[in-house]
Amino acid sequence: MSVAKDAKAVSQVRQMLRDLLLGREDPEGFFGLCLSVLGDNDTRTLFMDLIKPISSGHVQLHSQLSAIYHEYFSKGEDVEVELALALSLQEVSQEVKEQRSAKPPQVKSYAELAGGRWAWSVNGAGVQDRGSRGLEKQPTVTKWSLTDAEVQGPTTALTKGRNAELHLAEEGDDFIKEHDAGQSQKLKRSRRRRQRKNQELSLLQSPSGSKPILLWLRRDLRMWDNPALIGCLEMGAPIIPVFLWNAAEEEGPGVTVAAGGASKYWLHQVLVCFNQSLEQRGSHLITQRAEPSSLEALLRLVAETGAGTVVATALYEPWLKERDEVVFRALERKGIHCQLFHSYCLRDPYSITTQGVGLRGIGSVSHFMSCCQQNPGTGLGTPLDAPGALPVPSVWPQGCPLTALGLARMPRRKDGTVVDWAANIREAWDFSEDGAQARLDAFLQDGVYRYEKESCRADAPNTSSLSPYLHFGQLSARWLLWDARGARCRPPKFQRKLAWRDLAYWQLCLFPDLPWESLRPPYKALRWSSERAHLRAWQRGGTGYPLVDAAMRQLWLSGWMNNYMRHVVASFLIAYLHLPWQEGYRWFQDTLVDADVAIDAMMWQNGGMCGLDHWNFVMHPVDAALTCDPRGDYVRKWCPELAALPDDLIHKPWHCPASMLRRAGVVLGGNYPERIVVDLEELRAQSLRDAAEVRRRFGEFVDCHSGCDLVPLPARLVQEALGSRAELVRSGTQFLLPVITRMEFKHQTSDPDGTDNPYSAVLKGYVSRKRDETIAFLNERDFTASVMCESAQRRERQDRHQRLLEGLPKAPPTTPRGRARRTPARDPYSTVPGGVAVPRR
Ligand SMILES: Cc1cc2nc3c(=O)[nH]c(=O)nc-3n(C[C@H](O)[C@H](O)[C@H](O)COP(=O)(O)OP(=O)(O)OC[C@H]3O[C@@H](n4cnc5c(N)ncnc54)[C@H](O)[C@@H]3O)c2cc1C
DSSP: OOHHHHHHHHHHHHHHHHHHHTTSSOHHHHHHHHHHHHHHHHHHHHHHHHTGGGTTTOHHHHHHHHHHHHHHHTSOHHHHHHHHHHHOOSOOOHHHHHHHHHSOOOOOOHHHHHTTSOEEOTTSOEEOOTGGGTOOOOOOEEETTOOGGGOOOOOOTTBSSSSOOEEEEEETTEEEEESOOOOHHHHHHHHHHHHHHHHHHHTTOOOTTSOOEEEEESSOOOSTTOHHHHHHHHHTSOEEEEEEEOHHHHHOSSSOOOSOHHHHHHHHHHHHHHHHHHHHTTOOOEEEEOOSOHHHHHHHHHHHHTOOEEEEEOOOSHHHHHHHHHHHHHHHHTTOEEEEEOOSSSSOGGGOOOTTTOSTTTTSHHHHHHHHHHSOOSOOOOOBOOOSOOOOOSSOOOOOOGGGGOTTOOOBOTTSOBOOTTHHHHHHOOOSHHHHHHHHHHIIIIIHHHHHHHTTOSSSOOSOOOHHHHHTTSSOHHHHHHHHHHSSSOOHHHHHHHHHHHHHHHHHHHOTTTTTSOSSGGGGGOOOOOOHHHHHHHHHTOSSOHHHHHHHHHHHHHSOOOHHHHHHHHHIIIIISOOOHHHHHHHHHHHOTTOOHHHHHHHHHHHTTOSSSOOSOEEOTTTTHHHHOTTSHHHHHHOGGGTTSOTTTTTOGGGSOHHHHHHHTOOBTTTBOOOSOOOHHHHHHHHHHHHHHHHHHTGGGBOTTTOOEEEEOOHHHHHHHHGGGGGGSOTTOOOEEEEOOOHHHHHHHHOTTOSOOTTOOEEOOOOOHHHHHHHHHHHHHHHHHHHHHHHHHHHHHHHHHHHHHHTOOOOOOOSOOOOOOOOOOOOTTOOOTTSSOOOOO
16 A cells, blocks of 8 residues: 555544444444455554554443454455455455456355455445354345355345344334344435445456456346345446346236336336436446347347356246246356346245245235244345446447337327327426435435325325335335334334235235236126226226326326325226226226336235235225315316315215306316216125125135135145145145135125125225324314313403402403304314315315
8 A cells, every 4th residue: 555545544444433433333334444445454454553542432342343353354364365266355366367257256155255254345345244143144146046055145245224134024013123223314324435435446346357247137227225236246347237128028928018108118217317327337228129039138248248147136027037037047058157136025025935824814914924924034134335336348238229129109190299198207206216215215204204194195295106116126125114214203004015015026926817817716707897988987087086087187197196096096997887907907007107017916906806805995986085185185186177166075076056166167078077977876786796696606716614705726825835745635636715805795695685784895985083083182172271261361350340349450461362262163174283284275
């Protein structure tokens, strides 16, 4: 080290020491950073002197640092060489260089490399050997076609925050157990610091001579917490990020509509943003049409670039998983080293098992979380920081312009003008990774408080709106979970949503037909309507039911609507219009920017009465407004032609007197449609009768003891349930499992002619109980206060009269004047004063 550089490094370490004392860094992190700044030799010689100043004031910290130092430098020479070889941190000997260029870079687990001590990453951040500290390895890496023993260990470099470990397990009402999560502020500071450091240190790498790595990007299009990206960096070779597009492969078999119009548009924008992020780091994205297949395209790229390794993040849709298996097997046969990283879900859905929990309650999120808790598997690990710069190849392969992929192609009118249907989507969203982060920060700062109680409101942005970012992996679920845990308000309900997301992927893995085939056999025979005009009206927001129309127009214009509204429109399509759930699924897949085959199919199956879970409710298209849009603000926004109607009639304009409609400028059947169906009660009753009818016809799929529907079990679940006894089962044997079934179906099946079903699932709309209680409390308090005020005034009046009678001077008034009044009785549309922020018009 030169003298100047030496002095700079030492002063940097002193600054880091101050951070350590302020609690912004932990001892292990500090030691790791020293190694990165000073290098191995200087750390060995200078470290103890540098920490001397704290030896008297911070005895415990000093001895902790000394212990770490001694432990690290007591490792054997062979470990050091192995470390250097694998991580290319040190100046490597010629012999080692030759070895590296001859073989594809091999990365072992840090625990292996460090021999149970400390390991160090090429990018500069300290890496803790988790094995030696009683924590589990991170499950991020799967080495393709190798045995379990060879599955790689953690990519723990550049971890976000401190020694922390997240588990997909339930703790009380919590989804995840965390051993030691740092506070979010601290994390952000440390994140920024580390990114700066990574930037400096990635410049020190000299990947020249190594075969480049193809980083095959599909989703997980982000810089932060991207294990595949960091995995590439750790190999110390030039990285070529490639995005290959083959619509047929994405689509898979059956009707998945995996790549609908709105989500393809989003993907296009994400690729633009991701390319910008790469360019900021000195790299760029190669885009190609994968013709005739991704395998062929990759083989061409390998030939063109001489790449020795292909790295990707695992995808879990069964058809994409199968495609990847074929691709990687073929590449391995050609001597290309392949690595697949897990990061899209919190838990790899193929690793979830029902062992120890059983199958009862399957399909519900509680059951799923019990499975995760009972079989925690490997921990989630800590989020990773973004790299500061990326090593680039000397020669880049040929790509095609992003527009040539046709992801954001707009239709043209006959006159040649473009129909820019995405203009509103562009306005509504910031597609960048920073945009995702900003939305998350804003939500955690503010929205998360309302989320826990008011996520059903459509008239206020009370949910995170992060779904499209999660779908395209601009935000990792792990990162989101981590930050949510660090939020000031612990949001268990929000965290649980991430379990829903994983549950959907688990279900898709178990039932690959989920997007097009009803899981409950009898319901395949349900009598559905074929009224195309109704479907069109529903799709375009022209049903005549303002709440449904507002939601469907929001979907069309912005590509999104909140969960509650998705339930409202799904209930309307299925229970009132009797249209098949698949129609709803397909429309959502085409119009949602967050269209996600697994989640969408699971939710539509559940809504369509044939999924693993049954929604035990049906949303009423008018009454639901009481819960989600009590003042009609949401309807006013998306159906402006109704804006002038009063709050209590805006959700049912057909009840408005003609004069009121005239004054409000509403013409039913003119500028706003008449209702496409009128007798909602009868339509609902018919839907119930239809369900009971198919259950009776296919009695073999109804459990005679519990009255529950029976679902054929997939082989994987049979295997888990029977264990070794599964071998004794004759092939082709079908097992049926009783699943959660709506009470009203059971009752209707047993009493088909009964007129009064006591289990009616139609929700009448409700204002949350908590809100009711708060209002009742405030009303009560107001009333008590006004009574007290009244009696004080009475006393004051008596006192004044008394003084007058006795000829004494007037006393100054002691209480503010005002008439005692009772707070008016709560009307159903009132909101908590100072609570939910819905401005009254
Ligand atoms: C009929 C129907 C279809 C749906 N289709 C999709 C879809 O295609 N893509 C999609 O991402 N979500 C879908 N959902 C689930 C849910 O409505 C959205 O995830 C949510 O509205 C997204 O908004 P948010 O990010 O503000 O959610 P938040 O409530 O803030 O939740 C945070 C995240 O948790 C996940 N999540 C939330 N709810 C669910 C759920 N019920 N199931 C699985 N994951 C969930 C999402 O990734 C979401 O971004 C559907 C729901 C219904 C009823």
